[in-house]
Amino acid sequence: MARTAGSHSGITGPKVRQAALELFAKHGYAAVSMRQIASEVGVQAGALYNYTPDKQSLLFDLMQSHMTELMAALPDNTADDPLQTLEHFVRFHMSFHHDRPEAVFIAYMELRNLNEQNFAMIEEMRRAYEDRLQGILIAGQANGVWDVKDAKIATFAVIAMLTGVNTWFRSAGRLSLAEVQDQYWEMVRKAVGAD
Amino acid sequence: MARTAGSHSGITGPKVRQAALELFAKHGYAAVSMRQIASEVGVQAGALYNYTPDKQSLLFDLMQSHMTELMAALPDNTADDPLQTLEHFVRFHMSFHHDRPEAVFIAYMELRNLNEQNFAMIEEMRRAYEDRLQGILIAGQANGVWDVKDAKIATFAVIAMLTGVNTWFRSAGRLSLAEVQDQYWEMVRKAVGAD
DNA sequence: GTCTATATTCTGATAGAC
DNA sequence: GTCTATCAGAATATAGAC
Numbered sequence: 001m002a003r004t005a006g007s008h009s010g011i012t013g014p015k016v017r018q019a020a021l022e023l024f025a026k027h028g029y030a031a032v033s034m035r036q037i038a039s040e041v042g043v044q045a046g047a048l049y050n051y052t053p054d055k056q057s058l059l060f061d062l063m064q065s066h067m068t069e070l071m072a073a074l075p076d077n078t079a080d081d082p083l084q085t086l087e088h089f090v091r092f093h094m095s096f097h098h099d100r101p102e103a104v105f106i107a108y109m110e111l112r113n114l115n116e117q118n119f120a121m122i123e124e125m126r127r128a129y130e131d132r133l134q135g136i137l138i139a140g141q142a143n144g145v146w147d148v149k150d151a152k153i154a155t156f157a158v159i160a161m162l163t164g165v166n167t168w169f170r171s172a173g174r175l176s177l178a179e180v181q182d183q184y185w186e187m188v189r190k191a192v193g194a195d
Numbered sequence: 196m197a198r199t200a201g202s203h204s205g206i207t208g209p210k211v212r213q214a215a216l217e218l219f220a221k222h223g224y225a226a227v228s229m230r231q232i233a234s235e236v237g238v239q240a241g242a243l244y245n246y247t248p249d250k251q252s253l254l255f256d257l258m259q260s261h262m263t264e265l266m267a268a269l270p271d272n273t274a275d276d277p278l279q280t281l282e283h284f285v286r287f288h289m290s291f292h293h294d295r296p297e298a299v300f301i302a303y304m305e306l307r308n309l310n311e312q313n314f315a316m317i318e319e320m321r322r323a324y325e326d327r328l329q330g331i332l333i334a335g336q337a338n339g340v341w342d343v344k345d346a347k348i349a350t351f352a353v354i355a356m357l358t359g360v361n362t363w364f365r366s367a368g369r370l371s372l373a374e375v376q377d378q379y380w381e382m383v384r385k386a387v388g389a390d
Numbered sequence: 391g392t393c394t395a396t397a398t399t400c401t402g403a404t405a406g407a408c
Numbered sequence: 409g410t411c412t413a414t415c416a417g418a419a420t421a422t423a424g425a426c
Contacts, residue, residue: 028224164356245391
């Protein structure tokens with residue numbers, strides 16, 4: 001998008017983040033230059049440094065925002081029925097991840113490009129999210145609603161299965177997201193041994 | 196590892212591939228320079244070009260070798276019992292992927308760094324592999340051994356679930372691979388609705 | 391087959407004008 | 409807040425000596 005030199009849109013900050021999100025998701029953090037991001041936004045490379053101290057912070061901000069939004073959007077585990085709580089989690093995870101494929105992709109692919117301190121912060125947020133599912137699985141186990149041998153392993157299995165949908169699902173395809181959600185929920189329900 | 200300048204080990208080719216495998220898996224294709232690979236091997240950067248025409252070919256060779264080995268190692272679907280065939284696939288997938296974490300990581304993470312033609316070749320091999328699992332699921336469905344609504348979706352779900360083990364499993368951890376295989380097989384068996 | 395040296399282009403980041 | 413110009417270094421790949 002061409003811009004008049006020196007003009008002030010007032011929304012350059014968000015545009016920088018959006019351009020970085022798209023380019024990092026498409027080509028990878030290491031393969032994208034600050035000049036490419038600037039070109040996408042419509043400014044010169046130097047102007048980016050009004051919005052981020054460096055490239056690493058840009059990546060971290062994107063990942064941190066994503067994880068914060070994920071935790072904020074996650075419904076509380078307040079349903080009386082563990083089976084219903086698990087179903088809510090499954091459907092929530094699938095729809096949330098479906099809505100932001102670029103951020104999800106970056107969150108999984110660019111962990112190794114975070115510096116040590118930033119990596120630790122993102123990992124902690126990821127663990128907190130996984131703990132929510134693990135808590136649901138433990139609760140249902142305690143109540144005899146289902147039968148999982150090891151809640152931690154089941155947590156990993158379910159999250160990997162659900163997140164994998166992003167690699168193949170396309171809205172224009174054979175099935176709607178709702179249909180895919182139904183089928184994944186059925187597989188999860190059976191996998192944990194619920195009736 | 197230091198090397199005497201000009202010495203001829205006779206195994207530089209494999210060492211180049213091994214160094215690239217490790218470095219690409221650890222830091223990502225785009226983040227690794229030919230100089231880094233050369234340094235790991237113990238030669239100067241220019242010498243690498245006796246073994247690969249360019250960096251892209253090095254990546255492609257690693258991924259193609261991995262997929263070729265995967266297809267070659269995959270057992271034929273010749274068991275009489277579909278349930279046993281599926282169990283063999285699950286255990287094979289888990290142990291094969293456990294044995295070569297670097298190659299698996301690269302095969303999943305670096306697809307976007309392949310050029311168009313190389314990408315098409317790798318994708319075709321991946322599809323052939325997925326088709327093998329899909330064939331198993333369709334056969335068991337036809338025989339009434341289990342009940343999967345959509346074999347393609349179940350294929351994606353199972354592969355994502357199994358491959359995800361590589362992101363967390365460590366041999367030194369709480370559980371052995373055999374124990375994890377048992378638990379994943381139980382979850383897969385239940386998920387497809389087999390007795 | 392490996393070396394050294396180099397061509398050419400690109401990189402993240404900064405300085406100072408406006 | 410954005411520009412132009414620039415620094416210092418790193419990138420892939422090649423050429424030619426040995």
